[in-house]
Amino acid sequence: MNERLNEMNYKELASQYINGEWKDGSSDLIIENKNPYNGEIIATYKAASIADLNDAYESAQTVQEKWAKTNPVVQREVFDRAVDYINENHEAIVNIITDEIGGTRLKAEFEIGLVTNLIKEAATFPMRMNGTILPSPIDGKENRVYRVPVGVVGVISPFNFPFFLSMKSVAPALATGNGVVLKPHEHTTITGGTLIAKIFESVGLPKGLLNVITTEISEIGDKFVEHPIPRAISFTGSTKVGKHIGEVAGRNLKEVHLELGGNSALVVLEDADIDLAVSAGVFSRFTHQGQICMSTNRLIVHEDVYDEFVEKYIKTVSGLTCGDPKDPNTIIGPVINERQVKTTVELIEKGIEEGATPLLKGNVKGNVIEPVVFTDVTPDMTIANEEFFAPVVSIMKVANEEEVLNYANQSPYGLSGAIHTRDVERGAELAKRMDTGMIHINDGTINDEPNVAFGGVKNSGIGRLNGEWSLDAFTTTKWISIQHTKRVYPYS
Structure with missing residues (x-):
């Protein structure tokens, strides 16, 4: 050997x-x-x-x-x-x-x-x-x-x-x-x-x-x-x-x-760099088909920049190549097995039943699930509370910081998170009030460094x-x- x-x-x-x-x-x-x-x-x-x-x-x-x-x-x-x-x-x-x-x-x-x-x-x-x-x-x-x-x-x-x-x-x-x-x-x-x-x-x-x-x-x-x-x-x-x-x-x-597990929230405040937030949000959701515990499950976006963010986010996600992971151009490959596909499809259907809008809804081809982006998501919905281990994301609209905190902290999970704002101290103060083990300002939710404490709270x-x-x-x-x-x- x-x-x-x-x-x-x-x-x-x-x-x-x-x-x-x-x-x-x-x-x-x-x-x-x-x-x-x-x-x-x-x-x-x-x-x-x-x-x-x-x-x-x-x-x-x-x-x-x-x-x-x-x-x-x-x-x-x-x-x-x-x-x-x-x-x-x-x-x-x-x-x-x-x-x-x-x-x-x-x-x-x-x-x-x-x-x-x-x-x-x-x-x-x-x-x-x-x-x-x-x-x-x-x-x-x-x-x-x-x-x-x-x-x-x-x-x-x-x-x-x-x-x-x-x-x-x-x-x-x-x-x-x-x-x-x-x-x-x-x-x-x-x-x-x-x-x-x-x-x-x-x-x-x-x-x-x-x-x-x-x-x-x-x-x-x-x-x-x-x-x-x-x-x-x-x-x-x-x-x-x-x-x-x-x-x-x-x-x-x-x-x-x-x-x-995780159900991480990426927050986009009204003063955020929208292009950066979109890039971080796409990376944090669709890397390895969303099969990462730190993946962004929920995008919590301030109403003042909501339309701009959603438009740019959908445009970027729509351009992601899905299919054979051996193809160097592929971004989204297969989830691990048929059971994971079945669980994901059931959660997608549950989201639609509960009133969420699939603004982008790809097809399922074998174990490859093309991106699904939900809007009109509220905190009480199943898709806002369950961990998606797949390329599916929910976008939630908020009016102020208190709503940000209510939406972010209602999850039974608390692993990672991110906040996008040009005022980094504002972001840091908000981060202190978010119930999660790790949180990153003007970055994605997927971060792991060998010398920094890694871990979560709650579930x-x-x-x-x-x-x-x-x-x-x-x-x-x-x-x-x-x-x-x-x-x-x-x-x-």
Whole structure:
């Protein structure tokens, strides 16, 4: 398994990676990995069983203690080499993202850039596992507080940005001295799982420290979270599943990090640069077919600029090329599967039934959904409250800032947002009143930087990742005190 990615076919990555070995799962279940655009089978694999899961966790636990004691310079070099490996195999990874996820060239380049920046940040973590010496009210005592790995981390990743969203937890967890077991989404087992295993195997990560199991939940149930070995669980995915994982983790006293759904609002105030707002709004909704948790679901536009904005927005969206993600001109490729198409079509029909106007309504061709733009949307409508994981957007008209806040904050989600105004301090003050974990002035809702806290509120999740927040997420602190002088106790 040491050849370059561009010399490898996908079947070689359609397996389990447990204890440093590539093997079939021990379940009888056979899973097909399909190209979402043309339906071609990329590869088939035997799913992992509970026994495989147990082997993976035990492997990570066995190797982790030695890895945690490895010289931090040696640890850092692994991540530096991982960046080099990705750069050397850039084109092959682009092809994997296109074939397995239906990502366009733009999406693939964007995702790879996010991954390399993330790993560069994680490469600093081995040298940041510092401790603190604190004073004591007791004479002769020295207090030492050490930062230590949690032990083993279980990571569950989604299908939309699987290379990045798997690596977002895997790289920091490894870089802080932990072992990892990764379960990618069953539709993106290569990009979100075994590709990552291949990268770290190739750059010298100790065998057994990172394990990847590819399976269906029907095969392992809640065992991934309930297993006694992992001390922390990092999940990225739907709010429904995230709530269940949080509940199971809580019962088993696991630390949990949940990055869940979104229903982000992009606000256009009356003094906004309309052309910029249109550009940001199109990018933030239609990149990767809208299959991004931070995507703009709602455009909240002041009535004074509403007509101008809508006209320019519709004109821009109408020019987006839809179809084959391998075509470099394609902006909107396929959504991940037929189930996602069905869910989207049902929500579109619900929006029309409730009185929204589809000012632009494209066709559905296989798994490709052409853009749909709704106007006359009110906060009580289903399409204003549900997360669209597809190229569908709602435009809402408001008269003042109070309506902006009412419309934006009524959502049960609170992940990202954006405000467009020429008065940036006005925008910043309004942003403070919007109930969301992240918000951007004169920018889009899709932003993720490796050194800045990422995460949401309400139904959008719990916890923060990136930079020092990832360092905190995958470590714990240990207090060791030293009594240098003889202490006098009251019972002597």
